[in-house]
Amino acid sequence: MTAGEPPAAAGRRDEVEVKLPCPDLDLARESLRRAGGEPRAPRHFESNDLFDDAQDRLAASGCTLRLRRTDAGATLTFKGPARFEGGVKIREERETGVSDAGEAEAILAGLGFTRRFRYEKRREEWTLEGCAIALDETPIGRFVEVEGPPPAIRRAVALLGLDFASAIPYTYSRLYAERRKDDPTLPPDMTFAKS
Numbered sequence: 001m002t003a004g005e006p007p008a009a010a011g012r013r014d015e016v017e018v019k020l021p022c023p024d025l026d027l028a029r030e031s032l033r034r035a036g037g038e039p040r041a042p043r044h045f046e047s048n049d050l051f052d053d054a055q056d057r058l059a060a061s062g063c064t065l066r067l068r069r070t071d072a073g074a075t076l077t078f079k080g081p082a083r084f085e086g087g088v089k090i091r092e093e094r095e096t097g098v099s100d101a102g103e104a105e106a107i108l109a110g111l112g113f114t115r116r117f118r119y120e121k122r123r124e125e126w127t128l129e130g131c132a133i134a135l136d137e138t139p140i141g142r143f144v145e146v147e148g149p150p151p152a153i154r155r156a157v158a159l160l161g162l163d164f165a166s167a168i169p170y171t172y173s174r175l176y177a178e179r180r181k182d183d184p185t186l187p188p189d190m191t192f193a194k195s
Contacts, residue, residue, distance in 0.1 A: 013092070013093055013094065014090050014091065014092055015079065015089075015090070015093035015147060016089070016090050016147060016148065016153070017088070017089055017145055017146060017147040017148075017153070018087065018088055018089065018145070018146050018153055018157065018164070018167040019089075019143055019167065019168045020143060020144050020145075020146070020157065020162050020163070020164075020167050021141060021142070021143055021166060021168065022135070022142050022143055022144045022162060023141070023142055025124075025135045025137065025142050025144075028135055028144055028160055028161075028162070029124070029135060031159065031160045031161050032126050032128055032133065032160065035128055035160070036128070037126045037127065037128035037133065038127045039124075039125075039126055040125040040126055040127050040132070041123075041124065041125035042124060043122055043123070043135075044070055044071060044072070044122065044123060044124075045070065045071070045120070046069070046070050046120065046121050046122070046123055047068070047069045047070075048067070048068045048069075048118065048119050048120070048172075049066065049067045049068075049069075049105070049115045049118050050064060050065065050115070050116050050117040050118075050119075051065045051066070051113040051114060051115055051116060052065065052113060052114070053112050053113055053114075054112070054114070059116070061081060062080070062081030062082060063078065063080055063081060064078070064079040065077070065078055065108070066078075067098075067104055067105060073099075074099075074100075074101035074104065075095050075096065075097055076097075076104055077094070077095035078093070078094045079091050080092030080093075082169075084169060085150070086150055087164060087165075088150045088153060089169060117188075117189060117190075118189040118190070118191060119138070119173060119176060119190035119191070120138070120139065120191045120192050121136045121137060121138045121172070122137040122138075123135065123137075128156045129152045129155045129156040130148050130149065131146050131149075131152050131156045132145075132146075132147045133145070133146055133156065133160075134146075134147075138172060138190065139190050139191060140172075140176060140179055140190060144162060146160075172190065176190040
């Protein structure tokens with residue numbers, strides 16, 4: 001737990017973050033540099049698969065089971081239901097690296113979980129004010145995620161020149177589901193067009 005984070009149950013890690021729309025990631029990157037931000041990971045591609053059982057019980061309870069693949073490896077993540085305090089989203093998060101994404105997917109299938117949704121993004125990672133900053137390019141727009149202690153999140157958002165009031169409480173899967181309601185011709189998964 002980072003200093004300033006709300007107390008968590010023993011052995012539990014909470015993800016504390018905000019997601020903000022950001023049409024100009026180049027401007028956000030320049031703001032990070034000017035504010036003394038440190039690059040953590042260069043721009044890279046991520047493919048994220050969300051899993052659930054046949055009754056969608058995880059989604060119904062506000063939980064997420066995700067298998068993320070990048071060129072650097074794969075990570076299995078569980079996220080608990082979200083709660084909001086002072087405009088910041090807080091949820092339990094447990095994750096671990098997996099050596100073989102295909103085998104991890106086979107294990108999940110053996111436990112009764114199937115892939116329900118895939119979303120892709122190109123992500124660049126920075127640190128600023130003790131926060132992890134992600135610059136995300138997705139098929140439905142550009143976003144900045146800021147994760148850290150709530151006071152530091154607010155400072156980082158201000159240094160980036162973003163409006164804290166524009167924070168979006170939704171996950172990428174929920175944002176895409178809402179977009180598909182407006183445009184049912186969109187494909188079932190939030191993926192980049194293949195060239």
